Amino acid sequence: MLEADAITKHYRTSRGTVRAVEGVSFSLPKRGTLALVGESGCGKTTIAKMVLLLERPSGGAIRFEGQDIATMPRLALKAYRRRVQAVFQDPYASLNPRLRVGRIIAEPILAHERPGRAALDKRIAEVLDIVGLPAAAARLYPHEFSGGQRQRIAIARALAPRPELMVLDEPVSALDVSIRAQVLNLLQDIQDEYGLTYLIIAHDLALVQHFSSSVAVIYLGRVAEAGPTGPVFADPRHPYTQALLAAVPLPDPDHVLSEAAAAGEIASALHPPSGCAFHPRCPHAFAACPASVPPPHAVADGHIAACHLLQETHA
């Protein structure tokens, strides 16, 4: 359904070129959930912005049902804007405080069609019901709701124009633990019920493992490892994925955290290290790592990792 083909995004700044995204490819089948994971500054949100047409790729192409969204005809593009909706991290910032909830939900509908008053009200009540809010919520303002309820409103707004693909950018990281589970369950129910496809941006690996069917681990603008979520988490092949998983503090006092797996700091996308960008932090780095960018290597069906270590052992 959605395909990224070697997309790049470079920002020119006074201090040099920031290589935010550097040749990222992935494909997302219909009804699938692809998670983009990585640490701050890795480019995952930039990728989401390009999918949402908020940024234009510097190179490569994003294809929706096989069509490049950069060269889509006007009508198809208008339909794309309806068929792809987004839920953002902070429901305090993403809802206009001056608009009533009904109006907030109506906006994406009115951008694409001109339903009558009654039909519009009916649709608003419908999506509020889907997210578990009463129809009366439409008359209230965002400040009258808690954080979890606001995120439900943001989900209702995204659902209103009947999208097929939803971009979820850290949809629960601003919420409390007990509310998070409510919203995650809701998102899963909606996906099952309406056959939605999800592209989720997240930094919480336990959440990603729970929520997604496939995953792409991004480090400094490149895919380090990607594949079906189960195998990637059970048998991570890239040292960065291994380091990320080892660094997650588990709610288990018997679990020993490993600090050794990723020494030092994340480099700047302004001056990325040569070759494999992870090599200065990698416990397994050897001569090939700073010399050249490791190509993606298939380690199993649909599971790829971009690491020189794998090239060596499989050569």
Added chain:
Amino acid sequence: MLLQVEQLRTYLHLRRGVLRAVDGVSLHVAEAETLGLVGESGSGKTMTGLSLLRLLPRGAGRIEGGSIRLDGQDLTALTEADMARDIRGRRIAMIMQDPMTSLNPVFSIGDQVAAPLRYHDIASGAVLRSQVIDVLKRVRIPSPEQRLGDYPHQFSGGQRQRIVAAMAIGCTPRLLIADEPTTALDVTIQVQIISLLKRIQQDAGLGIVLITHDLGVAASLCHRIAVMYAGQIVETAPVRAIYKAPAHPYTQALLAAIPRLHATERRLTAIPGQPPSLIDPPEGCRFAARCPHRMDRCAEPPPVVDLGNGHSAACWKLAA
């Protein structure tokens, strides 16, 4: 006992009413022990931490009752001048969540790490400089001699939190309050700060109160955990007991609500509803409205039930 808090009540006097942010909290911390104060936003964990330092919102926040004893001395009885001279930054230090806001962008990090040492007359001149270098070494800032004149923006997020830690431990405090010290950091940097805090504790034998919403971070750092809900501690226990045998329905629900790495459940067990307002909280158990085990007696305040081995929980179900 290093820190002994009894029946602490801290209220916020707001225009819309009196908010009972901390409502009868008792806890203790021994030397070289880390106590985790775990809870969701608004549960009162940060207000408890700020009460220990008497750093409450000016005008609105007041300690209404209870005692806070540090090495036996009641801090609630001290004057503001005594708190500033003897306690704050000297015997109790604090690390806050966001190192970007707890460091001043217009002073060099050398000046900022030196400030508490200067304020408390611990060192001056060349001795001060060597102490600053020494404490920066202890938090593993590389070549601190060359970096004293650098400013916060010249450091990464993880290094900034190390500098904040250096400011906190410079005066060799007895107790460190760390309020979400790793929440703003990426996971591979977070693990570095977690081991730094462990090392600082081993070196100095100081007590730590770790305030966090992250049950993973708490498990990796704490010896004991106190779970807060709606201004009160609902359960307290050694770390293993909290995770392996949680007794309070809220603790159980919280642990069931988090997705776990290497688990396969498709659905999380959500906690219905939301916490009560602390302006007019319910008379009885504050979790009752969301609790799957609710009974009639929950309308009365629940007793704190001693479960043995330092494990206790405030719940009617356990009293039966």
